[in-house]
Amino acid sequence: MAKQKIVLAYSGGLDTSVILTWLKETYDAEIIAFTADIGQKDELDGLEEKALKTGASKVYIDDLRDEFARDFIFPMFQAGALYEGQYLLGTSIARPLIAKRMVEIARAEGATAIAHGATGKGNDQVRFELTAAALAPELEVIAQWRLESFREQFPGRAEMIAYAEKHGIQVQATAAKPYSMDRNLLHISFESGMLEDPWFDASHESNKEMYVLSVAPEDAPDQAEYVELEFEQGNCVAINGKRMSPLQVMETLNELGGKHGIGRVDMVENRFVGMKSRGVYETPGGTILFTAHRKMESLTMDREVMQLRDSLIPRYSGLVYNGFWFAPERLALQALVTESQKNVTGTVRLKLYKGNVIGAGVKSPVSLYNPNIATMEADPTQAYNQSDATGFIRLNALRLKVASGVRQNAGK
Known part of the structure; x- marks a missing residue:
């Protein structure tokens, strides 16, 4: 009989290399390693060779950057x-795109x-598996970190490093990293290690080496830089008069923003799993x-449409954060968002200066x-009569007056 085939989301790091x-050993299966190129840059160097040496029977490294920008980042930004x-x-x-491609390869x-190599404490396990459930419910999902046998074998990084050495797996890790990183076209995130203390100052000068995409605001140029973004129906289509694809827009803006120390956020957030x-x-x-x-919306979007869309931002954001990108409610909200963006067209000029x-x-x-x-001078159109x-x-004060009268009578 042919061996079972398993598609693994593979990054080349310690965890997924060991996994x-x-x-392969535990399931006596063929392992197909899959890496999505969504903007990790040099993190992808040498991955195919490493995966094959580690035991993969086949390796996919797919350039999904265009799809990521066009079909995921831009629709999400339209929703605010x-x-x-x-x-x-x-x-x-990024996770629903990675999981979508995994399903297609499978x-x-x-x-x-x-x-996948997501831990049992985080959000990514939910995002990967909800996407698989929506797109390919027939596929089994193997989540190693939720298996007691796996956790017993690998209670910490020392055991994983020892396992890697025993099996000839080349890994850079020799001790616990001070933090973990995740990079793509939209951002880079840092968590765990020293960052688990919310009082730790990640912006301190001594921690400058941690950052990858941006300079510290205090080290940004002393001269402000102007940039013009042109929009068509809610999507940026040109920067400083040059037409660009969504991917080119993101790459150009990342360079501009990083140069001026823009886009750093340090927050304590609520994970879907409860912590x-x-x-x-x-x-x-x-x-x-x-x-x-x-x-751009402030100039072109109807007030009531904006307020309706804005009221749905927490709901929409929660669906993305929690992994429901392919759920029917997110698709329904996206249809409303698309309708709201029909007139979001024009040009915005911004000044970039030291993180601002x-x-x-x-x-x-x-x-x-x-x-x-809107003028405070005489209105030549006579469209608005101040009287x-x-x-x-x-009329708007009527209910307030009635309620005030009730309170006064009750106090007698």
Whole structure:
């Protein structure tokens, strides 16, 4: 009989290298290693050779950067998604894409299972497995860290390093790292290790070496830089007059934002599994894009549509964070978001300066702002009669007056 095939989400680090060999031994299976190129840069160097040496029967390293920017990052930014008021969801939005491609590879290769290296304490296990459930419920999901036998064999990193040495697995780790990192086109995240103490100052000068995508704001240029972003129906399509693909937009904005120390966030967030965790994020390009998009909406989006969409931001953000990207409720919300973006077209000018993104102008051929109506001078259009405000205020005050009278009578 042919051996079982398992598709493993593989990063080449200590955990997934050990897991690859462990899966092969434990399940007597062929392991197909899959790595998604979603903007990790040099982290991908040598991965195919390493996976094959570690025991993989086949390796996929797929460039998904265009799809990531176009079909995941941009729709999410149209929705104005911001988790708990700070987090631009860089890791969260990458997981459904990775899991989607894993499912596609599993079906193409005739695999019966997929596996990931996410721990049993984090959000990623949920994101991977909910995506698999939505797209390929017939596939088994192997989550090693939730297996008691695996945890007993590997209670800590020392045991994993010893296992790697025994099996000839080349790993860079020789001791516990001070923190863990996860990088993609949208951001880079840092957590665990020294960052588990929420009083630890990750912004201190002594910790500058931790950051990858941005300089410290105090080290950014003393001269501000202006940038213009052009939008069509809620998506950025050009920067400083140059047409770009979504991928090119993200790469360009990451470079600009990083240069000016933009997009650093240090927060304690609520994981879906119930605990709080501390994360430090660099999202330079995403921060610029988020700010520009919001300013474009301020000029072109109807007030009631904006308030309706904004009321759904916590819900939408929670769906992304918790792994429900392919759930019907997220798809339904996205349809509303797409409708809301039809007139979000025009140009935003921003000033970038030492960690700040400052609005410096906005214009649109479909602007809802009418200076003749908004002016404090005489209105040549006669579109607004100030006397009408008297009745407007009186009607809105009626319920307040009635409630006040009730309270006064009750106090007698």
